[in-house]
Amino acid sequence: MPGKLVIAATFSVRVGSRRVRFEISPAASHGGPEDAYRVRIDRRWHDLDGKPLFLRRPELAALLADYALGGISEPAPAPEIPCPSRVTVEVWMDGFPCWLGAWTASPPILAHDGQWMVAVSYGGKVEFLPVKNVRIITKNRRNDG
Incomplete structure (x- = not known):
C-alpha cells in the first residue's frame, strides 16, 4: 500500500x-x-x-x-523618454487639443491598465499623461538647418 x-x-x-x-x-x-x-x-x-x-x-x-x-498579453517595452527631457504635451483646453512645452518629471511607468505614463511638469503643475500624448523635442526649430 x-x-x-x-x-x-x-x-x-x-x-x-x-x-x-x-x-x-x-x-x-x-x-x-x-x-x-x-x-x-x-x-x-x-x-x-x-x-x-x-x-x-x-x-x-x-x-x-x-x-x-495566459490571457494577458505582454506589455509593450518601455518607451525611451529620459528624465528630465524637454517635451511637448497634448492637453485639452476648452474642448480643444493644445500642445504645450513641458519637462518630464519621471521616467515612463506602466499603469495598471497597461498604458505607459510619464509625469510631466507644465503650467505650474505636475501631471501623469499617457506617453502617446508626449513628444520629445529633439531640435531647436529656429536652427534646424
Missing part, C-alpha cells in the same frame, strides 16, 4: 470565471530530486507523456504564471 500523499502547499488561481486548484508535493516523495516538486492541477497529476514530471522553483513559477496570466 503506498504511503500517504504529502502535500506541501495548496492554492488556487482564478482564471476568468474558472478556479484552478494547485497542489504541490515534494518530488522526493515520488522518487524525484530533492529540490523539485510534483504538481497536481485540479486533482490530476501534471505529467509529461504519462511519466511523472518534476519541476524546480523557476519551472513551477513559469507554470503558475502561464495559468494565471
